[in-house]
Amino acid sequence: MSNFKVLRDIFNGAVKSVQPTTIINKQVKVLERHLWVNNQAFPLTKACYAVGFGKAVLGMALELERALGSHLERALVTVPKGIFHEEQSSKIDFIEGAKDNLPDKEAMEGALKIKHLVEELGEEDLLIVLISGGGSALLPLPRPPITLEEKCAIVKELSRSGATIQELNTVRQQLSLLKGGGLAKLAKPCRVVSLILSDVVNDPVDLIASGPTVEIGDKSADAIEILSRYNLYESAPISIRSVLNSPPESKSKDDQFENVANIIIGNNRIAVEESRKLALQNGLQCVIVSNKVEDTVENLSQAYSNLAQNILKGNLQKIQQILEQLPFKLEPEAIENVQGLCLNKPVLLIFAGEPTLKVTGQGKGGRNQQLALAVANKLERSNSGTVTFLSAGTDGVDGPTDAAGAIVSSELIYENAQNYLDDNDCYSFFEKFNNGNCFVKIGHTGTNVMDLHYLLIEPNVRRNS
Numbered sequence: 195m196s197n198f199k200v201l202r203d204i205f206n207g208a209v210k211s212v213q214p215t216t217i218i219n220k221q222v223k224v225l226e227r228h229l230w231v232n233n234q235a236f237p238l239t240k241a242c243y244a245v246g247f248g249k250a251v252l253g254m255a256l257e258l259e260r261a262l263g264s265h266l267e268r269a270l271v272t273v274p275k276g277i278f279h280e281e282q283s284s285k286i287d288f289i290e291g292a293k294d295n296l297p298d299k300e301a302m303e304g305a306l307k308i309k310h311l312v313e314e315l316g317e318e319d320l321l322i323v324l325i326s327g328g329g330s331a332l333l334p335l336p337r338p339p340i341t342l343e344e345k346c347a348i349v350k351e352l353s354r355s356g357a358t359i360q361e362l363n364t365v366r367q368q369l370s371l372l373k374g375g376g377l378a379k380l381a382k383p384c385r386v387v388s389l390i391l392s393d394v395v396n397d398p399v400d401l402i403a404s405g406p407t408v409e410i411g412d413k414s415a416d417a418i419e420i421l422s423r424y425n426l427y428e429s430a431p432i433s434i435r436s437v438l439n440s441p442p443e444s445k446s447k448d449d450q451f452e453n454v455a456n457i458i459i460g461n462n463r464i465a466v467e468e469s470r471k472l473a474l475q476n477g478l479q480c481v482i483v484s485n486k487v488e489d490t491v492e493n494l495s496q497a498y499s500n501l502a503q504n505i506l507k508g509n510l511q512k513i514q515q516i517l518e519q520l521p522f523k524l525e526p527e528a529i530e531n532v533q534g535l536c537l538n539k540p541v542l543l544i545f546a547g548e549p550t551l552k553v554t555g556q557g558k559g560g561r562n563q564q565l566a567l568a569v570a571n572k573l574e575r576s577n578s579g580t581v582t583f584l585s586a587g588t589d590g591v592d593g594p595t596d597a598a599g600a601i602v603s604s605e606l607i608y609e610n611a612q613n614y615l616d617d618n619d620c621y622s623f624f625e626k627f628n629n630g631n632c633f634v635k636i637g638h639t640g641t642n643v644m645d646l647h648y649l650l651i652e653p654n655v656r657r658n659s
């Protein structure tokens with residue numbers, strides 16, 4: 195299907211635009227014994243060290259090494275299992291861990307090594323912390339007496355219960371020694387500069403990778419409330435409950451963060467702008483509707499399919515209503531821009547962000563495959579035109595699968611889709627469907643700026659405009 199190719203090409207181009215090497219190269223410079231980031235200068239007086247964790251830090255670290263040259267003394271970064279290829283560096287130690295984005299022994303060993311490295315640093319040293327999405331799973335160091343298994347199990351349960359990243363990371367911060375500012379505290383007295391590639395809506399530095407260099411204070415009451423909301427507090431291991439109820443010893447507010455700078459160096463805005471540029475080059479009309487999508491997969495699939503069907507019908511009033519009811523912030527003038535489109539010609543609507551999904555079934559899948567199949571299942575075949583929809587994660591990994599997401603069309607018939615949706619088994623569905631051609635599979639991309647959703651609407655009956 196030619197539409198599939200167009201959307202896949204746009205997605206691949208968008209992912210390329212957020213490669214960490216490009217972002218670091220643009221944002222980080224070394225001039226006259228200073229490290230420059232976004233017009234802020236940090237003196238390189240003595241030795242410079244780097245640590246990092248997340249799906250994008252492999253490329254970030256290699257590019258940082260190129261920029262720093264002999265200023266870099268040593269770096270230690272933890273990267274997802276499966277991402278590592280042939281990269282060579284005499285100064286950077288890469289540790290692979292967190293298979294399927296879950297904390298494991300390897301990631302914890304990496305976290306311990308990072309802890310030891312930063313504890314050794316002195317006042318004159320500069321520590322650069324490379325942070326990207328997926329960093330939470332790659333920097334696990336549970337507060338004693340919590341074990342890694344206990345922490346991993348509760349985070350997995352919370353994620354499958356449909357918790358938002360805000361909820362998930364508020365809990366993680368309280369259960370971990372390095373999250374929620376813990377890493378920066380241990381690095382004191384050295385100066386700390388965190389370079390952060392955002393994978394959370396609105397770029398909250400305290401939540402991305404659970405904010406290891408951001409002061410967050412004591413949020414144990416919030417964590418208890420969140421676990422209770424998902425019925426996970428009462429059944430939580432005693433170790434977790436005792437940590438959440440213990441007095442916040444080192445959690446007091448002080449001047450420990452005065453030498454810490456947290457800087458966002460990129461986010462999904464870059465990817466949506468690139469998507470738009472590529473769509474225009476492909477002759478499509480295009481509107482970026484929102485890069486702050488946060489809703490359930492079910493609600494979103496309903497909104498997207500309604501939107502597409504009403505665009506095909508040219509029903510402007512209904513289109514406005516659907517857009518106004520979306521529970522997240524839209525781009526300025528998104529509604530006017532959609533209504534200003536020529537609805538007799540193909541239109542691409544771009545959305546980006548991170549939906550949530552409560553996983554109740556036993557199957558295999560991810561939220562992007564679930565969203566794509568749910569949209570397909572709701573689309574009616576129509577004489578007025580075709581709808582094509584792509585949903586995929588820019589990290590190349592959707593849940594515990596080897597697909598980034600999926601692409602669907604109103605021209606195909608999705609028999610039995612509801613059963614697979616109910617069992618959260620969309621990977622199995624797409625494996626059998628259309629010879630597997632509806633998967634978006636690109637492997638680990640080495641970056642991560644949340645998910646992209648492309649809704650392409652092509653009328654085939656020309657209406658009078």
Ligand SMILES: Nc1ncnc2c1ncn2[C@@H]1O[C@H](COP(=O)(O)OP(=O)(O)OP(=O)(O)O)[C@@H](O)[C@H]1O
Nearest residue numbers: 295327328353354551557558559560561564593618
């Ligand atoms: N069988 C399944 N079907 C659909 N979604 C699933 C299934 N199993 C897990 N998920 C979803 O996968 C998501 C977790 O996947 P993953 O850890 O890759 O998320 P992520 O947000 O990309 O991670 P990060 O933000 O740390 O980069 C959760 O939203 C969870 O609900």
Ligand SMILES: O=C(O)[C@H](O)CO
Nearest residue numbers: 327328329330402403
């Ligand atoms: O690692 C994490 O916590 C998530 O990807 C959000 O940054």
